[in-house]
Amino acid sequence: MTDDPADRRTAVVERVLAWYAVHARDLPWRRPGTSPWAVVVSEFMLQQTPVERVREPWRAWLDRWPTPAALAAAPAGEAVRAWGRLGYPRRALRLHRAAVAITEEHDGEVPADREALLALPGVGSYTAAAVASFAFGRREVVLDTNVRRVLARVDGGVAHPAAGQTVAEVAAAAAFVPPEPAVAARWAVAVMELGALVCVARSPRCDVCPVQDLCAWRAAGHPAWDGPPRRGQGYDGTDRQCRGALLAVLRSSDEPVALDELAQAWPEETQRTRCLASLVADGLVVAPAPGTVALPG
DNA sequence: TAAGCGTGGAT
C-alpha cells in the first residue's frame, strides 16, 4: 500500500463499497422504485431517530400520503398526530410545510437540485445532499453523524468528530467522493452504513471492519477522545418532557382539550404554561376556543 | 455558535 493520501482514499472507497455489497441492510426506502417523496419522508423521520423505530411509521405514512400533494391537502395537525412517538414533532410540521412548498412551487415533484431541496422547510445540509444522492443519484458530499465518525477515525485518527462541522471537514469528506455520480451515491450510502453497523460510537467492531488496516485511529492505538466533554442531553423535568406530555394528550384526542385536562398531564403550572405557549408559537398547537387547545386544523 | 428540541433502546 502506498502512502499517497489519494491512493489511500481510493482504497478506502473500494473496500467500503465491497463491504456494502455484502452487508447492506434491506431497508424499505432503499429498494428500487422508491419514490423521491418516500426518500424525503424517510430522511425526515431518520433525523435523530433510530432506523428500527422508523420502519413502520414510514410505511403507514406513505400508505396514507403517497405524494407531496396528498400530505399538503391534509390538515397539519393530522401530520403531527400521525407522527406519533417518533420524537421532535416539529419535524412533522416541517414535513407538512415541505409538502406544501413542493406542491405549490415545484409542481408536486420533489426537486432533484441540492439548492432547491435546501430551501424546503426542515431540509438542511445533510438532508438536501442525502435526497439528491439517494433519490436522484447525484454526486454529493453526504455528511451525517455516521460518516463524520468514520472519517474522523479512518482519516483523522481520532475517536469522535468535533462538535461543529467545519469547512475543512467538508473538504476532507469531499476528497473521498468518487467522480462518477452513480458510484458517489453508492459510496454515500455505503460509508453511512459502515458507521451505523461497524464503526459505531460506543463499541466499534474494528475486528470486522473492512478498512481496519487503513484506519489512522486504529494505527494510533485507538486513543481515547481527548476533546471537550460530550455532554448528555438530560430529560427528566425539562421543557422537552413537558411539551411531549402535553402534545401526547392532544394526539390522543379527536376533539379540543380543556386546559384542566392538560394540568393532569403536567401539574407544575409555570412550566406547563410556558411550554404550552412555546407549542403554540411553534404552530404545533392552536386554541380554537377560550380554555381549550387542539392540534392545528 | 451553542442551545433547544422527543423518545426509547443499549450498556
Add this chain to the structure above:
DNA sequence: TATCCAAGCTT
C-alpha cells in the same frame, strides 16, 4: 441506575 446515543434543523 445513569448515561449515552440515534440518517439534524433552526434560531
